[in-house]
Amino acid sequence: MKYRVVEKSGDKISILGYGGMRFSTKGGLIDEAKATTQLRNAIDQGVNYVDTAYFYHGGQSETFIGKALQDGYREKVYIATKLPPWLVQTEADMHKIFETQRKRLQTDVIDYYLLHALNSENWEKFLKLDVLSFLAELKASGKIRNVGFSFHGDRDNFVEIIDAYDWDFCQIQYNFLDVNNQAGTYGLKYAADRGIAVMVMEPLRGGSLVSKLPDGIQKLYKSHEVSRTPAEWALKWIWNQAEVTCVLSGMNEDAHIQANIAYASEMEAGHFADAENNLMDQARAIYLSLQKVPCTGCQYCMPCPFGVDIPRCFDLYNSKHLIQQKTRTFYWMQLGGMNGKPSYASLCQNCGKCLDHCPQQIDIPTELKAVAKDMEGVLMKPFLKAGRFFLRLKR
Ligand code: SF4
Ligand code: SF4
Structure with missing residues (x-):
């Protein structure tokens, strides 16, 4: 397993993180026996970052992780979880949710704590609740170690949020298709230039960049001298960028877990040759040629007086x-x-x-x-x- 260092805390994080949104399930609930084996197996092979949120798996994810990390596993990982803006109306709500999370996760300290799914609307709401004082207070008391946010707004909104606080890390949607979407490559570099660690979510766009590839991209991958799976191409393209600290993957199949760990054990930043970068540029071009509307997300048309995003x-x-x-x-x-x-x-x-x-x-x-x-x-x-x-x- 390869690791990268979070500049502000010095934590050495595995470049593959375990996402807590897609654990193995049975009858609609987390299959705790199977998911515990899978999670511990990944930790035994060097994964040391586990990401969850208050409402993942209907609230079961945090509780499950708390149990699965018993028997000495808690000490081997950094836990990340998130404060949901849609469930807080007062400062007291924030404290209540945070204490519930510590209880569910069976931990006194949450290593990485995020404001969940920020966009301009959620950010404004949190500011009105003086969330930055709330976070500073938790950090000063030692209940959280790193302060961050996950993001789904636009680029200007991302810059505004990054500039508003001394964040330790952030979490963005990023993959070879989303270079100009949401925070995009601009946001990735903007955060990294300020010493803010960047965790990546949706590296495979929920699996879509792997399971339902347009024909042109399949041919492109097959044409390359080195045989790689679509997941390997997509993940390595992200790790090739030194600004990325960790890539989160919601894993629930043994074969995928082993494959991802193998990819994360051999990839360094800057490893791709020009031909490989060119191939990914071509793959992106194929996707973009299939799109319905050539919108670049520039926001010049906004705001709409009738509220359309x-x-x-x-x-x-x-x-x-x-x-x-x-x-x-x-x-x-x-x-x-x-x-x-x-x-x-x-x-x-x-x-x-x-x-x-x-x-x-x-x-x-x-x-x-x-x-x-x-x-x-x-x-x-x-x-x-x-x-x-x-x-x-x-x-
Ligand atoms: S101005 Fe055009 S390209 Fe830019 S966000 Fe609006 S629709 Fe998209
Ligand atoms: S109402 Fe329709 S036409 Fe008018 S600004 Fe909004 S999106 Fe454009």
């Missing part, structure tokens, strides 16, 4: 067609306004305000109609109503 609508629509990702429910949750204002495509009133601002000259209202037809459907509104009702009950 134009780039996010196009991003999720493209994901569905590029890599056959099942993004419909995700679209509903992301843009449905569960935790604020809705921002889905059918809110467009065709006012035309955005049109002059798009450098790609996209006919935004027309494309949004196509997005709404494809991504929303008659079930979205009842789904959102039920979701809001559930959230009210949880609070």
Whole structure:
């Protein structure tokens, strides 16, 4: 196993981290016997970073990890977990959730603590709750060791958040397709230049960059002199970048765990030759040629006076067609306004305000109609109503 150092704490982190969102399940619940064996097996082979969150596996992930790390395994790993913005309304809520997490994880100290899924909406909400004082207080008391955030907003939002606090680390969605999406390569380097460790999530876009490859990319991979699996290409492309500290993978199949550990045991930053980097550039170009809307996520069209998150609508629509990702429910949750204002495509009133601002000259209202037809459907509104009702009950 290869390791990289977190600049601010000096922690030596395995470049492969264990994601706690996709453990083996049985009957809808975590299969604790199987998942414990798999997690401990990975730790025995050098994985030392375990990432979870308050609501993963419906709240079972943290409790499971607390149990699985008994018998001396807790001391072998760094635990990361996250504070969910959608469940906090007061400062007291933040304390209550944090204490629940320590109890579930059976630990006094949480090594890496993150604000979960920041975007402009969640960030604003946390600022109103004075979350930065809350985090500083926890760190000063020794209850958390490293302070960070996970991120799903746009590039400007990422820079604003990075500049707002002395973060130890952050967690971004990053893979060879997302170089200009969300924080992107710009954000990766922006954080690393400031000594902030970067953990990577969705390295395979939920498996889509592996399981449902367009034909052109399969041919491209086969054409290379070194035979590699799609997962190996995708993971090594990320590790090739020195700015990345750790890549998280939600692993639940023995073969995948062993393969990922093998890849993480041989890859160094800067290892790829020009030909390999070129091949990945070509793979990205194939994906981009298949996309539905040539939106670059630049945000020049924003804000929409009717609240449509134009780039996010196009991003999720493209994901569905590029890599056959099942993004419909995700679209509903992301843009449905569960935790604020809705921002889905059918809110467009065709006012035309955005049109002059798009450098790609996209006919935004027309494309949004196509997005709404494809991504929303008659079930979205009842789904959102039920979701809001559930959230009210949880609070
Ligand atoms: S045309 Fe539609 S998306 Fe564009 S600004 Fe007007 S309402 Fe918003
Ligand atoms: S201006 Fe055009 S390219 Fe930029 S985010 Fe808006 S739709 Fe996408």
